[in-house]
Amino acid sequence: MDIISQYREQFVTHLKARTQMTEPRNLYEPVHYILGLGGKRLRPILTLMTAEVFGGKAKDAMDAALAIEMFHNFSLVHDDIMDDAPLRRGKTTVHEKWDLNTGILSGDAMLILAYQFFEGYPPETFKKLTTLFSNTAIEVCEGQQYDVDFETRDDVTIPEYLKMIEYKTSVLVAAAMQMGAIIAHASEKDAEAMYEFGRNLGIAFQLQDDYLDAFGDPKTFGKQVGGDIMENKKTFLYLKSLEKSTKEDQESLMHLYSIKPKDAAAKVEAVKSIFKDSGAVEATQTEIEAYTQKAFEVLEQLTIPETNKELLRKFGENLMKRTV
Structure with a gap:
């Protein structure tokens, strides 16, 4: 079993042990469902990986990892409500499976639970952890608001x-690594460098997600392909297409984005x-590669063994080859 699978397995075991079902079931069952x-x-x-890269123990980072995962899933529950999305990871979304009020309340509980894992x-x-977490959480909300605002702006x-996308997606990846x-x-300099590595990798990850949303395989992608376009x-x-298209295609694209x-x-x-x-597909892939390379350049600043830098580099490379 490769090291990433080992981390995943250890984390899932910890998640199950730390998130027991309790009453009221209608509050906690959706939490268990999305997790x-x-x-x-x-x-x-x-x-977990970053803790060990700097000579720490994965088990000491488990609760921080759980806080990050809980917060991430809280944001997905509320994002799905805002987007009126029917599917998440190929399954019915929380608000569709239960109802809107349950989705809002269970999401709120997840945010509070995330903070409790730092205690x-x-x-x-x-x-240090909660300061970083609070700064990150508010940036994620700001990113989500920008995302909503952009839907009605031309x-x-x-x-x-x-x-x-830096605020909505990559800052949480960056914070996960800095934690x-x-x-x-680790030294403050190294911790901040890890944040930068995660920030750049997170932007590349989101650009890849945008690409897969349009051109991914519905069987492996998990979400509704074409959801962003709808x-x-x-x-x-979209923005690159507007920049690079013919006038006729620009007008067609703007019209298509004004209707449902x-x-x-x-x-x-x-x-x-x-x-x-328009060439936007190639431009997007070029941008993904550029941000991935920016992340790898940050690794050279770290005062860790070369084998550990290689582990992080390999993880980044595999992330950019994903189809899910």
């Missing part, structure tokens, strides 16, 4: 979009065709 849907467990794995750390470590720029470094008592989300693919037709599949295919013809 049990699986997923890549990317963020908690990064917390077992020594005071100084607790302060003047979104690529720098604005990159800031939005591992904090728990392992929701008129101004992704990197009954035949959603036809709209998705028409938009994807413009994405391809």
Whole structure:
């Protein structure tokens, strides 16, 4: 078994032990449901891996990893409500399986539970972890608001979009890695470098997610393929298409993003065709590679053994080859 699978298995065991079902069931059952849907467990794995990279123990980072995973899943429950999404990881979303009020309340409980998982750390470590966590949590909310705002704006720029995905997605990846470094008592410089590694990798990860949302395989992707297009989300693919398309295709794309037709599949295919013809697909893949390389450059600053740098590099490479 490879090391990533080992981290995942250890984390899932810890998650099950620390999240026992209790009353009222209608509050906690949805929490267990969303946590049990699986997923890549990317963020908690990064917390555990980073702790060991700096000479700490994975078991000491388990509760911080759990806080990150709980918060991430809380944000998914509320995102799915905002997007009116029917599927998450190929399964019915919480608000569809139960109802809207349950989705809101169970999500709120998950946010509070996330903070409780930090309570077992020594005071100084607790302060560092919760300060980082609070800063990250508010940035995730800011990123989500930018995302919502962009749906009704026709003047979104690529720098604005990159800031939005940094806040909505990559800061949580970055914080997950910095937490591992904090728990392992890494130097402040190394802990901040790990944050930068995670931030750049997180942006690459989200750009890859945008690409897979349009061009991924529905069997492996887990979410509804074309969901971003149906929701008129101004992704990197969309913004690059506007930048690089013919005037005719620009007008077609803007029209398609102003409507929500009954035949959603036809709209998705028409938009994807413009994405391809404009060269936006290649531009997106180039950007993914650029941010991945930025992350790898940060690794050179770290005062850790070369074998540990290689482990992080390999993880990043595998992440960019994913189809899910």
